[in-house]
Amino acid sequence: MTERRLTPEIIRRFTVDGEPWLSCDDCFARVDEYVDRMLADPDYDSPAMSAHLRGCGACAEEMATLLDLAARDAGVDPQPVLPRLGRWCQG
Amino acid sequence: MTILGPVSTGTSGTAAQAPTDWVRALSVPGPEKEAALFRLHELLVHAARRQVARMREQLRGTADADDIANQAADDAMVAILGKLHTFEGRSRFTTWAYKFAIMNAAVQVRRQAWRGCDVPLDDPDLIVERAPTPEAYAQGRDLATALATAIAATLTPHQRRIVVALLIDEVPVDVLAERLGTSRNAVYKTLHDARVALRADLRAAGYLPTPSESP
Numbered sequence: 284m285t286e287r288r289l290t291p292e293i294i295r296r297f298t299v300d301g302e303p304w305l306s307c308d309d310c311f312a313r314v315d316e317y318v319d320r321m322l323a324d325p326d327y328d329s330p331a332m333s334a335h336l337r338g339c340g341a342c343a344e345e346m347a348t349l350l351d352l353a354a355r356d357a358g359v360d361p362q363p364v365l366p367r368l369g370r371w372c373q374g
Numbered sequence: 375m376t377i378l379g380p381v382s383t384g385t386s387g388t389a390a391q392a393p394t395d396w397v398r399a400l401s402v403p404g405p406e407k408e409a410a411l412f413r414l415h416e417l418l419v420h421a422a423r424r425q426v427a428r429m430r431e432q433l434r435g436t437a438d439a440d441d442i443a444n445q446a447a448d449d450a451m452v453a454i455l456g457k458l459h460t461f462e463g464r465s466r467f468t469t470w471a472y473k474f475a476i477m478n479a480a481v482q483v484r485r486q487a488w489r490g491c492d493v494p495l496d497d498p499d500l501i502v503e504r505a506p507t508p509e510a511y512a513q514g515r516d517l518a519t520a521l522a523t524a525i526a527a528t529l530t531p532h533q534r535r536i537v538v539a540l541l542i543d544e545v546p547v548d549v550l551a552e553r554l555g556t557s558r559n560a561v562y563k564t565l566h567d568a569r570v571a572l573r574a575d576l577r578a579a580g581y582l583p584t585p586s587e588s589p
Contacts, residue, residue: 287498287542289518296541297521298573298582301566307547307558315465315473338569339562341484341547345476348425352476353469 301338305331310342318346318353325363333367392417396467397458414454417468418447418475425479432487442486446478453478484546493545493553495535500525517581524575533568540565 287293313332320327336343354361392413393399399410422443426433433439453474461470502518525534539545540561545553551561576582 285494285496285498286501287538288501289522293542294518294521297525297537297569298576299569300573301569304566307562311473311477315469319465319469338566339547341480341558344429345425345473345480348421348428348476348480349469349473352421352424352472353466356466356468 299338301334303331303334305335307335307339307342310335310339314342314346314349315353318350319357321364322350322354322357322359322361392468396471397461400455400458411451414471415447415451418450418454418471419443421472421475422446422450422479425476426483429480429483429487432483434487442482443479446482447475449478450474481548484549485552488546488549493539493550494543495539497531497534498538498542517576520576520579520581521572524572528571528575529568533564533571536561536564537568 310332313329317329317332336346350361350364391409393406393410396410396414399406400414401407423439425446426439426443430439433442450471454471461467500518500522502515502522525537529537536550539550540547547561547565548558551558554561573582577584
């Protein structure tokens with residue numbers, strides 16, 4: 284049996300609150316609308332999207348690039364939503 | 375006739391213009407469609423390159439980032455043209471299109487990064503990490519011990535292998551799915567269910583706040 288260390292960062296990953304449930308496919312289907320709406324209104328949120336992006340590092344990693352590109356297209360500063368992005372990308 | 379508007383992206387260095395109605399431009403045969411296809415491909419390459427650049431540190435020296443980006447853009451182009459009728463205008467067309475190139479590029483980078491690497495799918499012995507102070511060590515040790523106990527007692531062997539591979543060994547979800555012959559959705563669902571079970575155990579033991587106590 285091999286050994287793995289439970290560091291504080293690993294414990295955080297295990298205990299991420301991913302509720303309400305959303306699949307990776309559903310995240311992909313909605314992420315473009317989510318990004319554009321967030322850029323139009325920094326207070327906009329979707330609990331299921333946020334939960335999925337907290338829990339799925341791969342989807343968060345892809346969303347970060349989409350947000351960057353969409354912000355440039357819209358001529359919008361993504362800064363107001365970046366703090367949320369930082370938390371998701373730790374997923 | 376499709377009206378061509380100014381380029382609406384940050385991509386510079388080309389004279390190509392973006393159609394105001396992408397779906398129509400890409401649907402009606404003719405010069406406008408050819409121009410729209412060309413412009414769309416440029417945008418997809420740009421998006422894929424951005425994703426590859428974001429993940430560059432995961433790539434080994436032999437990987438050609440431009441090859442990955444171009445292949446991702448080509449694959450995205452095929453997917454987009456096949457799904458054009460499903461675009462509902464809930465976002466900008468370009469935001470909708472970028473996501474295909476971005477996902478393809480990310481998946482390719484992760485596959486490349488893990489090519490030739492074993493994915494350990496074992497049932498490990500979990501060790502509590504030392505913290506810098508005795509107090510932090512005691513608090514962290516209690517939580518880590520409770521978590522290790524919950525992982526051993528509550529999760530199925532399959533769930534344990536999945537969560538350890540994803541969260542400790544940092545195997546990307548799509549790489550793990552490919553190795554297991556399943557889907558990214560299925561792997562993430564296993565992770566999600568495991569987290570729900572672990573959080574319930576830790577909440578019952580007083581290590582996590584109950585929903586009513588959460589901020």
